[in-house]
Amino acid sequence: MDLLADVSNQQNSEPGSQISHLALDIGGSLIKLVYFSRNNDSRRDDDQQKSRNESLGVSQSDTSQPVLEGRLHFAKFETSKINDCLEFIRSKKLLLGGFHDHTAPSSDKIFIKATGGGAYKFADLFKEKLEISLDKEDEMDCLVTGANFLLKAVHQEAFTYLDGQKEFVQIDHNDLYPYLLVNIGSGVSMIKVDGDGKFERVSGTNLGGGTFWGLGRLLTKCKNFDELLELSHQGNNRVIDMLVGDIYGGTDYAKVGLSATTIASSFGKAISDNKELEEYKPEDISRSLLRMISNNIGQISYLNALRFGLKRIFFAGFFIRGHAYTMDTISVAVHFWSKGEAKAMFLRHEGFLGALGAFMSYEKQSLDGLMVHKIVQRFPISVSSAGDKIYCSLNSDSNQNDDSIECSVYGT
Numbered sequence: 001m002d003l004l005a006d007v008s009n010q011q012n013s014e015p016g017s018q019i020s021h022l023a024l025d026i027g028g029s030l031i032k033l034v035y036f037s038r039n040n041d042s043r044r045d046d047d048q049q050k051s052r053n054e055s056l057g058v059s060q061s062d063t064s065q066p067v068l069e070g071r072l073h074f075a076k077f078e079t080s081k082i083n084d085c086l087e088f089i090r091s092k093k094l095l096l097g098g099f100h101d102h103t104a105p106s107s108d109k110i111f112i113k114a115t116g117g118g119a120y121k122f123a124d125l126f127k128e129k130l131e132i133s134l135d136k137e138d139e140m141d142c143l144v145t146g147a148n149f150l151l152k153a154v155h156q157e158a159f160t161y162l163d164g165q166k167e168f169v170q171i172d173h174n175d176l177y178p179y180l181l182v183n184i185g186s187g188v189s190m191i192k193v194d195g196d197g198k199f200e201r202v203s204g205t206n207l208g209g210g211t212f213w214g215l216g217r218l219l220t221k222c223k224n225f226d227e228l229l230e231l232s233h234q235g236n237n238r239v240i241d242m243l244v245g246d247i248y249g250g251t252d253y254a255k256v257g258l259s260a261t262t263i264a265s266s267f268g269k270a271i272s273d274n275k276e277l278e279e280y281k282p283e284d285i286s287r288s289l290l291r292m293i294s295n296n297i298g299q300i301s302y303l304n305a306l307r308f309g310l311k312r313i314f315f316a317g318f319f320i321r322g323h324a325y326t327m328d329t330i331s332v333a334v335h336f337w338s339k340g341e342a343k344a345m346f347l348r349h350e351g352f353l354g355a356l357g358a359f360m361s362y363e364k365q366s367l368d369g370l371m372v373h374k375i376v377q378r379f380p381i382s383v384s385s386a387g388d389k390i391y392c393s394l395n396s397d398s399n400q401n402d403d404s405i406e407c408s409v410y411g412t
């Protein structure tokens, strides 16, 4: 199979770069895109690269092959606005990132890698509107591949978040497995990961990001997810949640380890107040809802980690959105239920695991004429300590649309 970019050698809309390897994750709520754009004239011969790497302090064993330089791009769209996504693909000429499958009956067909339920649901739409076929990759496979890639290749990808403190986690590549991956998308999947391609989906819950946004929309007048999240900043969940102290006359239920401030019943106060429904403020509702969903996911995740003796839990999916209160609630739940034994960790590219996994499934094919051996960050901190095929540096916030990271691709 050839990448279309290899044979077409056409420019995309951004001067000085060529698109390759477009991959999609079409989920219940959001479509995520990842693609690589090669910088023109970025292909370096061994001598050029050697002297450049010496100046960067990169180990020689990592640099003996030809190199391409470019960027991995990230973008997202609401699944309900799929036409905007199709237009984005068309206008940026991202189809150059597809490939021809010469083994297919009609070898002039263009394929792009896609995962998520929408790869099935919208296959005909992509064919009709863009004349491309979606080459489907399994969603769980892609989530795990994407998580392993980020954890091993991207500097400062994982972090803990507690009491407003963000701390980056140093990942030891020789001691990464096993871990629990909790992907909070529309629904929630919990996956025990034992290695590259070695995993089991051990649990899930239907109370996920779709539940927060769906219920939030019904209970408040919010028009979009960001508005609902923003509202939660100003809210006070204690107006709506029934606390242990509300039941125990202001005191702890110390005998079983419950403090007066623990939520005894989410939304429980609404049953006993003599308030009109209109008196409940949308910001308090949003905060209670966010707390209820995050707490529940944190608790179920910990119980699954306990089931398999896992100490590390990585939370991903766009429900999190790098949101302080969400991460804090999940962290507190994991800390509380594990009595401090387990740790909740978060990923900076939280929502792009599936799309990155689909992107990585191109690896068997060539990238601009190079058989990909590995991709490394362009301005590495410690490339030689990393032990996988692809490494990248992060230079911005993955929650912005059209974010990107700089990469060097090593080929054979």
Ligand SMILES: Nc1ncnc2c1ncn2[C@@H]1O[C@H](COP(=O)(O)OP(=O)(O)O)[C@@H](O)[C@H]1O
Residues within 6 Å of the ligand: 026, 027, 028, 029, 030, 031, 078, 116, 184, 185, 186, 187, 208, 209, 210, 211, 212, 213, 225, 226, 316, 317, 318, 319, 320, 321, 351
């Ligand atoms: N701009 C947004 N629009 C809708 N939902 C969003 C947005 N940003 C974050 N979310 C949250 O992220 C969830 C989707 O996360 P994602 O990981 O993309 O899952 P999926 O693959 O199911 O679409 C939504 O259900 C919602 O809770």
Ligand SMILES: CC(C)(COP(=O)(O)O)[C@@H](O)C(=O)NCCC(=O)O
Residues within 6 Å of the ligand: 026, 027, 028, 029, 116, 117, 184, 185, 186, 187, 188, 189, 203, 204, 205, 206
């Ligand atoms: C069906 C799904 C894998 C689809 O993934 P998503 O689009 O939500 O990211 C996910 O929504 C899920 O795992 N739901 C929970 C189903 C359950 O275990 O109860």
